[in-house]
Every structure is written in structure tokens, then in C-alpha cells.
Amino acid sequence: MLHYKTYEISPSSPWVTFVHGAGGSSSIWYKQIRGFRKEHNILLIDLRGHGQSERDLWKKGDTFKEVSKEVVDVLDEVGIASTHVIGISLGTIVAQTIADTNPERVKSLILGGAIIRFDIRTKTLLWIARLTKRFIPYMLLYQLFAYILMPRKQHEESRLAFVNQAKRMCQKEFIKWFALMKFINPYLYRLQISTTSIPTLFLMGDQDYLFMPSIKEVVSQIDVFEFIEIKDSGHVCNIDQPDVFNNLSIDYIKKFEQKTAAIQLG
Template sequence: MPKVKVNDIEMNYEVRGEGEPIIFIHGSGASWKMWKPQIEQFSKKYKMIMIDMRGHGESSRHFPNDEYSMKLIAQDLKLFLDVIGIDKTHIVGLSQGSVIAQLFAIKHSSYINRLVLSNGYSEIPTRTSKWVLNISNAIMKLIPYDIIIKLMLKVYKDDEFTKKVLRDSFSIDKEMLLKIKTSEFPTHTDELYNITCPTLVMGGDMNIMGVDERKASETIYEHIPNATLALFKNAFDPLSTMKWEIFNDMILDFLEGKPIKQYEEVRLTEKKK
């Protein structure tokens, strides 16, 4: 797997396929391997560039002052594109990867052809979400890492496919997990208007452990001028595994500029032009 020097760190990435590039940005605690359900379909038409964010996978773990920073990771992405010589690309970001993609797009929208933001957030969606976040952080400090992972996977119940993909892609230890969980929460909703490229916002319609994913997705959609919203029924983060077939098909249509098909499991909302 190739690595490049970016922003005083080594950044790891995996490439599959040839053609127009797509940058894939994984979620918190994972690595490029979480995109395995997408590789077969996307690599047939595109050059998939799947990065390991700083602190994850085989990329460097270093953060200045030992403080985890999503803004710094977004800066890494810009410099990464410059180093590998890409000035225009599609971007697909999932969960925290969606946050990184938003922070990047706010400042560097000219780099992006089309943007997909799945299971993301631009602020704490509700007071309950903030309370749950604080409580979960306190509990995580007290229990062993393997128990934390088991509890996290328990919410997927009998979805063994999602559990396997997540297990195979986990790439951090408890120390890094706590740094991520206690880092500054992004609050950039009022800057989303700077994202001018066509954007597909995807999210689940469920509250999981008090986090209102529907509200978070709607907030992003409402503040990006050229956006489409797809809310998946009875689903949550990550849609890339829980609803991977529709997830893949919908994104491929969107990237090709085709009208997005109606799915029984998805509520689609498009802004009037």
C-alpha cells in the first residue's frame, strides 16, 4: 500500500480501479478496509482512492500537542491531493469521514466534482445527543477496550455483515478512541453554504443511543445550496454496510449525474431548482 509525506506525517492509502478519481474517507476508528463492500462496483468505473485518516490504519498517529483534530485531518486531505496531483475529484465521506469532507469542502469546494456525505453531522443535533455523548465518554474511560467494542457492535443485533466489516476495519486502540471521543466537536453548520458542488446527503432515520441521525442529516441538507437528501428507513451509521446495495447504486447514479431512483426503503428530498 502506498504512503506519502503529508503535513509532517506519513499518510497511507489504497488504490483500486482506473478512471475518474473518487476519494473515500472512512469513519472514526476504522481504516480504508471499511470500504470493502464498495470496491467491486466502484472500481469497475472509477479510480478508488481510500485513505487512512491521521491516527488510523497505517497512517501516522501524531497530533500536535497530542490533541485529536478533525480540522487538521481536513487540512491533511488538501495537501494529500496536492501531493498526488489531483485538482478535481469526487469525494465520499462516511460518519466522521463525512465531517472531514464537509470541513474540506467548505474551504476547497473547487476541488470537488460531486460530494457524498453519509451519516454525518455539522453540530450536535439535539440536547439529548450531547448528554449521551458526555455519558458515553465517561463510561468508556472506565471499561476495557474489548468490552467497548462489543457494546458498540451490539447495536447491530443480527446484522452479521456489518459487524464483520467493522471488526475487520477497526484500527485504533483505547487511547486513540478516547482522544477522538473527547476532541472538539465540530460546529460548522453556518459555513455549509460555502459548499457549492452537487451534494448527496445520506442518513438513517433512527435514533441510536440518543443520537438523532435524521436531524443531523436534515441540518446538513438544509444548509448546502445544491443538495439532495436521502433518509434510509430503519437504518443508521454505517449505511455503507447496513444498506450497501442501495448505498452503492444511489451513489453511482449520483456521480454519473443520473436522476436518483426511488427506493421503498428511502425517503428522497430534492431542492427545487
């Protein structure tokens, strides 16, 4: 079982599940907890090999489906029938995989710093990392990726937050997570098609230059997806601009809950 923590205010309050990115942990949501726990039940999860969750859970052939199933197992353990899911960075792939495999468990998706396609620049970086991952310390690679993703001075807090959390990983865990990126584009493309029935909000920093172009392209083609650009923010927009991120997310969830309540009243 993955390590998790809950903040429950009432049985009638909607649940919100937070899924962190690669190298992070549930602690990267520290700027969200205070705002969300006023009206929502919160579930924070450490993905396998991260934070306080177990290491060495990998089996040959494991994919994002196995990773996402572990999150669903936590939902079962806590007794959460359905939840809004908020993901950041690689956590958005896990979140969309849950929506794909267990759509009845996901009320809505809020995807910050979403990854839905790797362009030629990202593929080149991954290729270099793939060649060097077994003989270069993973923290050097991770620090390089963090700096490339979050290069500006105003990204320093989010960059340091992920780098500091990544120190809890080990080389073996890093390699296993990295292996999930192989042949990822076809899988990401299928996810966008299969999850169109789930209300989805993309929140992207305007300085997220690696992933912003693909988000704009996909959202323009799928009408049910919503997209908001957060000014003066990089890839990890929940840390760079927490108040904006929180207000937009909470407002999106509130509108969903109000609409659902109106439909139930008839």
C-alpha cells in the same frame, strides 16, 4: 503521510475518494470497490491512527482542519486535482471540512450516515464517555457506542466491521479523536453554511435514529442539498445496503460529470 491505496483505470476517469468513520479504516469500503472501479479511479485513505496509518500524529490544538489537510496531502501526492468525496459517519465531517478549506479540490460530496448535529441523546452519551474515557478500556466504550448506533440484528455486519477495525487503535488515539467532539455543534453548523456551493447528496438509513432527524431538518432549509433515505438500513448504510448505496452514489456522480461536460461544450 497517511496510508492510502489507489485503483486507477484511466487518466480521464473521475476520481472518487473514500473517507471512513471513527474507529474504521479504508477496508470498510470493500462493498464499494467492485462497483466503482468499473468507471472511476478510486482513492482509499486510512485516517490518522486508523488502519495502516501512523499513530501519534497529534499535536496540541489539532482540529478537523489538520485531519482534513492530511487527506489533501495525499491528493497532492497522488496528483489528484479534484475529486468526488464519499464519507461515512464521522468521515462526513472530514469530507465537509475538505470542501470548506479546499473547495476547488472537491467536485461533489456524498455523505452517508452523515453527522451534522448532536442532539440531546448524543450529547448525553458523549458526556458519559468523557467522564469515563481515561479509566474504562476504549474498546468497551466503542462497542457500546457501536451497539447504540447500530442496535438491530440487520446491523450486525456493519457493527462488527467497525468494532473489528477499532481493535487496531489504542486508548490514546481514541481519546484524541474523541476530543474533536467537544464544542462540535457550532463547527458543524458553520460547515453546512460554508459548503453550500458544493453539490451534496446525503444518504441516510431509515433506521439511523440518532442522526436522521437533524439531516431532514437541515436539508429542508438548504435547497442545494439532496437527501435520499435508504430503506432497511442503519447508520452505516454503505454496508447495510451496499447495492442501493452504490447505485445512488454512482448515478449522482454520473449526472454531475455529464452536466459538467455539457457546460464545457458550451
